[in-house]
Amino acid sequence: MTDLSTSGAAAPRGPHSSSLLVQDANTRKRNAAESRFRLYGVIAIAIAILALFALLGSILYNGSSSFRQAFVVLDVYLDPAKLDKDGTRDLEKIAKVSTFGYAPLIAAAFETKFEDPEIGVEGLSAKNAAKLISKEGPAELRRYVLANPDMIGETVQFEFLASGRIDGYYKGRVTMETAKLDKNVSPEQLQLADQLKEAGVLAIKFNTGFLTRADASENRPEAAGLGVAILGSFYMMIVVLCLALPIGVAASIYLEEFAPKNWITDIIEVNISNLAAVPSIVFGILGLAIFINFAGLPQSAPIVGGLVLTLMTLPTIIIATRASLKAVPPSIRDAALGIGASKMQAVFHHVLPLAAPGILTGTIIGLAQALGETAPLLLIGMVAFVRDFPSAPPEGFFDPAAALPVQVYNWTQRSDPAFVERASGAIIVLMVFLLIMNAIAIVLRRRFERRW
Amino acid sequence: MYDAPNLEKTVDQKEFKITADNVQVFYGDTHAIKDVSVQIEDNTVTAFIGPSGCGKSTFLRCLNRMNDTIDICRVEGNILLDGENIYDKKVDPVQLRAKVGMVFQKPNPFPKSIYDNIAYGPRIHGLTRNKADLDIIVEKSLRRGAIWDEVKDRLDQPGTGLSGGQQQRLCIARAIATEPEVLLMDEPCSALDPIATAQVEELIDELRQDYSVVIVTHSMQQAARVSQKTAFFHLGNLVEYGETSQIFTNPIDPRTESYITGRIG
Structure with missing residues (x-):
């Protein structure tokens, strides 16, 4: 520094010649822009948190008394x-x-x-x-x-x-x-x-009756419970899990690891993404037309609800699985192939275990989505008033049942104010189930990730 | 190497392990390997050198058909392993890769225990019938990979927890465990420090006793240190192939000379 200043370098030598101790106009402008952006971010998060608290607060306030x-x-x-x-x-x-x-x-x-x-x-x-x-x-x-x-x-x-x-x-x-x-x-x-x-x-x-009893009629809200709805939702989740997980994972493994890259697979890929964006009520119409009218399955049965929700969940699972398969470094595949493993051995012994946490998370998020889905179930008759518990599986899959979100919808339509409380209570139950599922997703993810 | 003149006499009597004949490789429309013919001997370290993108790794990957995994890659010409064409329709690449092992540029141990890393190859190829046999193979492979002493007390710990040089030796031991006949190494030391490099080079020299080793390297010093034969690739062509000592002291082609003296590359 001293050398420079004594050699008469005080004259401007370029665009960055002013003292570092003073911010120039450009720096001040950039810093101001950054702090403005941070402020927007804080405001956005504050609004989101407030909205969440308002929502949860009103539901808990209305529903906890049930x-x-x-x-x-x-x-x-x-x-x-x-x-x-x-x-x-x-x-x-x-x-x-x-x-x-x-x-x-x-x-x-x-x-x-x-x-x-x-x-x-x-x-x-x-x-x-x-x-x-x-x-x-x-x-x-x-x-x-x-x-x-x-x-x-x-x-x-x-x-x-x-x-x-x-x-x-x-x-x-x-x-x-x-x-x-x-x-x-x-x-x-x-x-x-x-x-x-x-x-x-x-x-x-x-x-306890709120969780174990069946639904009750308009003039006895005190006896209305979620038992049938919980059981129906549970049966549907079993159907979704048993169908969507194997089909979705198999489809993604084939598309990601084995399928040749050509225009046919490109079209399939685009359409899977499109499928994820199809409004859920469309799946309900599809279920009504195909599973009930064409295949002759019973109305309001968990099997039909499960099938419809499977169609809805498949794209979610496929997209999540493909993303997690893609994230496995190719060096692992090379390593396995290099010592003479077949393509399938490389995938099942090495790639799939590494992709498992992502697949599981995707699956559980898909299930959570399916658990809260209402619109398609309205169309396949699960909105009916069901007083009898479905029997044990597998026959129970074909018995009429209700579903949690549909039960909420149902109760909000009744005139007795006691049902407002019940509906909020049912939402609490639904949210507890969702929280449990997300917690399971996090736990599984942690456990499998240690093997990395 | 000091024993290069002696080796020269024995070389002529040896059979060729791999014979490549007019090999062409295309990536889509790109002609990546042009007309390469080369004979690789048994119990010899053969080095492929050349500037980046010259096709040496591509050619190496042809030798165990790893290029099959790339959709747009097309290979023409013949590559014979012990007189059999490995690109014959009847050849299953999986069976071939059990005979021609490969070590990659980046150490890529499986995210499993050290023991399972080594045992995986013998398991899928059915080389052992019981746990005791497998233990023996694991120990033997780790010893030959010159890493046994460092890991013998922690065989159940993940292979990914080792240092870079240890990981690469683990990968070499893993490749040896399936008892291949040829070992392909694609720049095995490029991610290693000088000490680990020296250990791996020492190991390569020992492996020469039992295998034909083909190594791709960017370091000409390394090629000079470890190999008996050297092939110089440039822009997809095999420019010159011969005894390492001859290539480095008395190259025939002016391009080889320019490269080893640092004028192109």
């Missing part, structure tokens, strides 16, 4: 005079008593409760008090009696679901004011519910 439920514990005297008039204990005769025939038993149980001086509201008959119990209650009672006819004549303790309005009262959906206007519930019933809660007869508990 995992809690009001239950009423009652001692019911299984009156032989009503259930088995002849005293023969003949199952066929007992079965003739319909669900309505069991309702008086619950009313009678309230009658006994009213003997307690603490319990009882003026002007509320036992029959009206029995409306605190879900309409599902008598049906449960009947199922129990048909399963245990020996218990007729005994007094048995039952834990009944409280009706939707009573349940809503403890979740803030129903108030004394709204009850006055509501023909389904009266303020007296709510008062009685409070007394029962005081006495420990009515309690708020974790609602």
